[in-house]
Amino acid sequence: MVKHCLLFVVLVVGMPALSASPTASSPSTSWSTEDSRPAPSLHLTETDGSPYVTEDFTGNITLIHFWATWCVPCRHEFPDLQALWERYRNKGLQIIAVAEDSHEAVKEYLPEIDISFPVLVDQYGSGMHDYRVIGLPTSYLIDAQGRLLYSAIGRVLWMEKDTLKRIEGLLPTTQDY
Amino acid sequence: MYCNFLNKGATRWLLSSILIFSSNQVFAMGECGLSCCLAGANSSGVTLAKNFGLAVQYEYSDMVTIRNGTNSVTPDQVIDQHWNMGSSYSVPTKMIMEKLSFIGAYPVNERWQILGIVPLVRNQMDMRQKSGMGMVMNMTMDTISGLGDMSALALYTAYTDAPVRPKERLTLGFGVKMPTGSNDARKSNGDLVHAMMQLGSESWDGLFTLNYMRAWYPLVTQVNAFYHLTTEGDGGYEFGNQYGVDVVGRYQVSNYVNLGLEANVIHADRDKDHNGNFSAPVTSMVDNTANTGLTSVFVSPGIQVKIPDSGGSVGLKYQHPVRQDVNGYQQVLDGRWLATVSWAW
Numbered sequence A: 001m002v003k004h005c006l007l008f009v010v011l012v013v014g015m016p017a018l019s020a021s022p023t024a025s026s027p028s029t030s031w032s033t034e035d036s037r038p039a040p041s042l043h044l045t046e047t048d049g050s051p052y053v054t055e056d057f058t059g060n061i062t063l064i065h066f067w068a069t070w071c072v073p074c075r076h077e078f079p080d081l082q083a084l085w086e087r088y089r090n091k092g093l094q095i096i097a098v099a100e101d102s103h104e105a106v107k108e109y110l111p112e113i114d115i116s117f118p119v120l121v122d123q124y125g126s127g128m129h130d131y132r133v134i135g136l137p138t139s140y141l142i143d144a145q146g147r148l149l150y151s152a153i154g155r156v157l158w159m160e161k162d163t164l165k166r167i168e169g170l171l172p173t174t175q176d177y
Numbered sequence B: 001m002y003c004n005f006l007n008k009g010a011t012r013w014l015l016s017s018i019l020i021f022s023s024n025q026v027f028a029m030g031e032c033g034l035s036c037c038l039a040g041a042n043s044s045g046v047t048l049a050k051n052f053g054l055a056v057q058y059e060y061s062d063m064v065t066i067r068n069g070t071n072s073v074t075p076d077q078v079i080d081q082h083w084n085m086g087s088s089y090s091v092p093t094k095m096i097m098e099k100l101s102f103i104g105a106y107p108v109n110e111r112w113q114i115l116g117i118v119p120l121v122r123n124q125m126d127m128r129q130k131s132g133m134g135m136v137m138n139m140t141m142d143t144i145s146g147l148g149d150m151s152a153l154a155l156y157t158a159y160t161d162a163p164v165r166p167k168e169r170l171t172l173g174f175g176v177k178m179p180t181g182s183n184d185a186r187k188s189n190g191d192l193v194h195a196m197m198q199l200g201s202e203s204w205d206g207l208f209t210l211n212y213m214r215a216w217y218p219l220v221t222q223v224n225a226f227y228h229l230t231t232e233g234d235g236g237y238e239f240g241n242q243y244g245v246d247v248v249g250r251y252q253v254s255n256y257v258n259l260g261l262e263a264n265v266i267h268a269d270r271d272k273d274h275n276g277n278f279s280a281p282v283t284s285m286v287d288n289t290a291n292t293g294l295t296s297v298f299v300s301p302g303i304q305v306k307i308p309d310s311g312g313s314v315g316l317k318y319q320h321p322v323r324q325d326v327n328g329y330q331q332v333l334d335g336r337w338l339a340t341v342s343w344a345w
Helices: A002-019 A072-091 A103-112 A126-130 A161-170 B013-020 B034-040 B075-082
Strands: A031-033 A042-046 A051-054 A061-067 A093-099 A119-121 A138-142 A148-153 B053-068 B071-073 B089-107 B112-130 B136-140 B144-147 B151-160 B168-177 B205-216 B219-229 B242-252 B257-268 B294-306 B312-326 B329-344
Touching: A042 A093, A042 A126, A061 A072, A061 A126, A061 A161, A072 A093, A072 A161, A103 A119, A138 A161, B053 B075, B053 B312, B075 B089, B075 B112, B089 B329, B151 B205, B257 B312, B294 B329
Parallel strands: A061 A093, A093 A119
Antiparallel strands: A031 A148, A042 A051, A042 A119, A061 A138, A138 A148, B053 B071, B053 B089, B053 B329, B089 B112, B112 B136, B112 B144, B112 B151, B151 B168, B168 B205, B205 B219, B219 B242, B242 B257, B257 B294, B294 B312, B312 B329
């Protein structure tokens, strides 16, 4: 029995060393195609605690971005997200940042970043659960019909050519206005 | 690059609540089972599963010491004090309890989780008997093994300040322990095996738990309280109610390794043998409800290792008794190892 216990301890302690591979530090945008199901509604709160409910995503292209203050890759995305917002906000793109964090942490953190799109707090994780988020950051693109089209787990280079092309492909054309 | 929840170690305390109830022999010896498993505390991301979580826990309990109150006594001393000419008297000299528990977790929504626990149990006991003529002999009883009492639990997050990596969280749980383990194993002479050696209690019992977590990352602290409301089993035996409190501290020493230290307090009421089927107080130390019910305190160091870039983790914990105060004479736990492997999908 003692031998077995010692073996177990060795395995337990040694496993991380064996299996921990260095995580790639360079961000890459890897989009996955979703099943075009209707985007789940969001029943969240704003940073001041007031309720925020979105049942219907039709009419605009929506980018829902799940993040947290303690998530380092998430923090790096905000400058580009703000640039994206400023570029397309008048062309039919809305961005919703959903924080998987406490109100307190979000309120403390927001002054550190310069963003003007809505930030919501998912205190109990209902948004995370409904959207099946398994890691942060995770972003979803919803088309003007309210369908979930694409998702990306991990940091996205929002001003990268391919990403812009993907978003522009969803935006209404000039003739649509 | 992203932050995988399953590697964040924030809400892993839930498994501990689950494992509290995964012991079936809890009922037998007050201190077996219970908070024992609290080890899992924070361990395993089984309850963080997007779709389903599974944990397998192996538990090895070793019992040799016999106590009278808080004092340690030898088997021979117990025999000397209880044996009467013309009547035999037996005392356990060693008992090993092993249990393999399979724990499944299903998240119904962001606040509710359903858990199912299926234990397989194996119990062995060595005895010393002094016959009515005064002859002393050692003997090994048949090993009792098989399915134990399964449990189902619902856990409700009453409050959390954040869904992942919370600083504060309060969770309530309730459930039922089902009579799936038999309690009718018999010795070669036809007598029922001791109640504590049986696979189950044949009773429907209520389980209630409360967990409060407060984190100062990388330090996470928790207080678990649980109550096991026992009822009379089919055989007329009723194990004593159990009450437990665990104070848990876990420190994340690296992205993949948590070290934990717990204090576990358990109190078990005295058992009742309503029909007398399991009682033989004149001839056996363990077949005597006067020798049941206790209060124990354990200190439990543990380690949990998360498998990088996956939903898996492994954990190991050792429970060491620091105080045991028993009613009458009881064989108590000298140490318990708990090894857990869990995975979340």
